[in-house]
Amino acid sequence: MSIVAEAALSSFFDLLFYKLSSSDLLKIFRQENVDADLKKWAITLWKIRAVLADAEEKQMTDEFVKSWLAELQELAYDADDILDEFATEALRRELNAEEPSTSTVIRFISDCVGLDRDFVTLMRSKIEDIDTRMQKIVKEKKDLELRENTGGRIITTRSRPPSTSLVNESRTYGRDKDKKEIVKLLLESGDAQLSVIPIVGMGGLGKTTLAQLVYKDDEVSRYFDLKAWVCVSEDFDIVRLTKEILYSITLETCHDNNNLESLQGKLQEKLSGKKFLLILDDVWNENYEFWTELRKPFESGALGSQIVVTTRNDGVSSTMRTTPAHKLRELSRDASLRVFTHHALEATDFSEYPELEEFGQKIVDRCKGSPLAAKVLGGLLRTKHDHYEWEHVLNSKIWDIPQEKSSIFSVLKLSYNFIPSHLKRCFAYCSLFPKDYEFEEKELVLLWMAEGFVQETKGRKPMEDLGCEYFHDLLKRSFFQQSSSDPSLFVMHGLMNEVAQWAARDLCYRLEDQLGGSKQSEISTKKRKTGRRC
Template sequence: MGGLGKTTLAQLVFNDVRVKKYFSFRAWAYVSEDFDAVGITKVILQADAGSVDVNDLNLLQLQLENQLKNKKFLLVLDDMWSENYDVRANLCKPFKAGLPGSKIIVTTRNEGVSSMVTTPGAAHSLGNLLRDGCLRIFVQHSLGRTDFVAHQYLSEIGEKIVDRCNGSPLAAKTLGGLLRDKYDPKDWEDVLNSKIWDLDEDKSGIMRALRVSYYYLPSHVKRCFAHCSLLPKGYEFDERQIVLLWMAEGLLQHKTDGMEMEELGRKSFQVLHSRSFFQRSKIDASRFLMHDLIHDLACWASGEICFSMESNWDGNNQGIFSRNLRHFSYLSSRFDGIKRFEGLHEVEHLRTFLALPLSTRKELYVTNNLVFHVIPRLRRLRAVSLCRYWIFELPDNIGELKLLRYLDFSHSAIEVLPQSVSSLYNLQTLIVEHCYRLKKLFPDIGNLVNLRHLKNSHSNLLEEMPLRIGQLTSLRTLAKFAVGKGNCSGLRELRSLALLQEKLTISGLENVNEVEDAKEVQLTGKEKLEALSLKWGDSTTSSDSSEVVEIQTQTRVLEMLKPHYGLKELKVQGYGGTKFPAWLGQSSFDNLVVLRFKNCNQCTSLPSVGHLPSLKNLFIKGMAKVNNVGLEFCGNYCSEPFPSLETLRFKDMQEWEEWISHAGTAGGDQEAAKGFPRLRELSILIVRTYHLLVLCDYNVGSTSKSGR
């Protein structure tokens, strides 16, 4: 039975401190019904070796055998379904290389699997949870407590609800989440007396308790949850990605006091998370996934309008696409040929096409027939994602998909986007992240008046922005603004982008010739920005006089690029001025947590940042002309400099000779000790031309020191 806590119990064992000490190698692999020996082997390998690009099972098993040799290992194979002995035996061949005492934990709902993979007496069948345990889970998720002491008037109703959970921890958890922060007995009685309890269990085995939880979701959240049936079982997803897809599908049109779609999407996501429909990944806390039974519930809720194709589909698509199909997704494989998509172009009303790559795979390949023929025919598409496919170009007629709102070509080999993209007037989200060959966007980008999110980070060859980008006044996300030369969009185009939020990188600042352009940016007014990165490239000056002018210009430009006081992270790279502006160390930047300075090689002194009250991480690299770190670094005569700093790292400061951390006078070391009260890590790496001067890591908060 699902939802009894098999995976949770395995996680407790896997993460136990004593277990971590006992086994030198640990790995967790989600198996699921779609058994993929190559994928499972790669996941196990990556637990220790990082990214693995090989896709041949024999080669992978040789690598894994070498990895496990002479090691005591612990492997967890979570949610195994396959009873095929040969497949399982083939997967387990490399495991024999481990030392005696190595262990494999298998979780399964299939008794046939259990009898095949265990020795006599090694299987542990989980039964229903005892009533008291189920009650504790329910109370914890509904009231945030361990008992009803503070809410006795709810205890009788709560116990009756728990009795209907039949000992299922998942049911108790989801129903508890449904009643979170609800203290009116009427709300609890409504759940207890719901007619949904009287419905028969359907063929998917979805528990009545889960359907009750779904029934009480707000109507717009129900639609969002049903759409999540596109995510395969065990697939880990990002909150922002899901919210943007909900936006593209028009699922966030519910009017709530003028709330923006993104905010409504975040709140809908939080509702599903708080009610245990989504749970955080144990591997990556920034990502989420759904329990298998919750996924079954989403499929039940979506009916025939959503379909997610298995990654090992055999290519026979006859009859699998319903006439009512609106949303389609599939797990990308290494090579996706045309047979996989046969019949799809006949689905007249398809609105969503999502290729969902597993994060463990890098370059993937897809037939050009899909890109140039199948997708352009699907004129009702709202969302298209072909991320991680090694695609070199897009068809010119992609601009005919007039209803398109979401377009994702991240991690592709595209060099130039076609001009026709500028006619996608309904486009809300364009993602071209990690497109390392992308040189330019398309002209007339100003036509995309509905564009809200332009995600172009890590596209390092992108050296200019198209003209009229400043007309995109609806833009909330702009990862990178590259200041180009000549007739490209200048820095002042950023002035009208008043709604920018999250992170912004401004590169190519060496191309700014007029200080007034920097003043026009008005970063102080962009109060939703959390992180700002300012980057200058290599100097192109050829004479002493022009170099002086450039240094003066860069100094004034940085002065004009003062951000708002609520900024949390700032990076300055390649700055060519001789000193930093006074605003940089102002204590009014009381939210600033991270500061990074890189290759500011004309500066003769470090910035005065000791006053910053919330600064936790400070990284300084490549200050070639600094030979003395003096009192100005700590804020001159600040009584307690760097009150919150935890990590301080210096690197590649070739001329550094002396560090005065505090006014010595009569107080000496006693006075100096008042600074850096929370410092935990101090790292100094200085490489000189002919020898290594010093390399040390000093963990201030502990007794350990290391030096090389």
């Protein structure tokens, strides 16, 4: 079971809770006197869900926790199947109560789902089985000493090393045009008030590298009185960030001072009347209130002061920006090739290793313009000049590469970890799409609705509108992107498709993965059936 399965499991719990509280199902629960049993399910599942975050961390090193999570997943699936059977029976009874003209429909449904049986007796037997298994899981939960999450996001260590402003320009490729555009914006600000320029793009596209190139530009350095670089990352702690900005400007530490009033007053004093450039790298915060609190001291800077923000999320850009975002695109194939060969062969082409060119070209194609992927995969092959090693890397899944040797997966996985649980299952479902498959927004939303992934809200917003919100939430977070051939269609970047496959690998199975191959693979019983065809 992958470590992301708990996130998918948590979102699956949301679906169970929704069904357990559905007015249509509550009616039949009461009719069959099982409402008390299913109310206990909800209470118990809430308690179990509270420890999933801790289980996620521990299952990587504890086989018992890993086994417990697999057992819990099976239980959740079986409970969901029972609730679906109740929903089908409720529909059958509703149709049966209507005009006789619907009898053909009733017979069709009954034949399809096999309702020529004692429904109540069978359901009670299944409920008792779930009760027994659930009590076993609760007991094992106590034995495993799993900690409950009392609320809020658990932030342990940073998911990626903090960035700095240092950059080796001789080892960067394909970003000259982007750099010129950002530098032009900075130098032509004139007498404008404080401006914020976001650089937005998927993880691994080189947003930080572009910001570093801009920060080190000679014209930029001469134009501004002060410059500061701060890596924000996931934890948008205003006190910490204010301290780090102060240190970047003054090189004076403020470890003992946690008074925001004092810190912001000192920062305001240092920036007063100065034209400054501040780089806020890797920002995740979408909370406008937090941002306005952090930026208060910046208002004291001279006209023409600028802030450059790098982020994967266009929602962050919308919260902070004062100018249109700079959308970073994939590297050209030629630039990707230069990145890869530089790190793999310390060369600009394959002239010294012609036997490796075929595999190298395919590896570069797999990177889909991601400089991080080209760098990491090239680095993996730096001391390997055997074409079998290159073929192995070409055919490896990104999650199969040891994390100590590859940062691709951890960088991309971070984006997944930060989306709400209802978006996790919608994104994981997209693993059924082949790579480079172009899809319509409405098409995907209707598929999500058919799978029950779109949940009604208290505001009774139409389901399709809600599904479109889900879609655009994923789009603005760079999980999807517009097709270059047709702006009405969308695609997933090849690496994001691999993340989706990883997220769903215990939940979904794409039959085409085995077609045309000699290997026979047994489909896990954990996979759930779907009618999707691509």
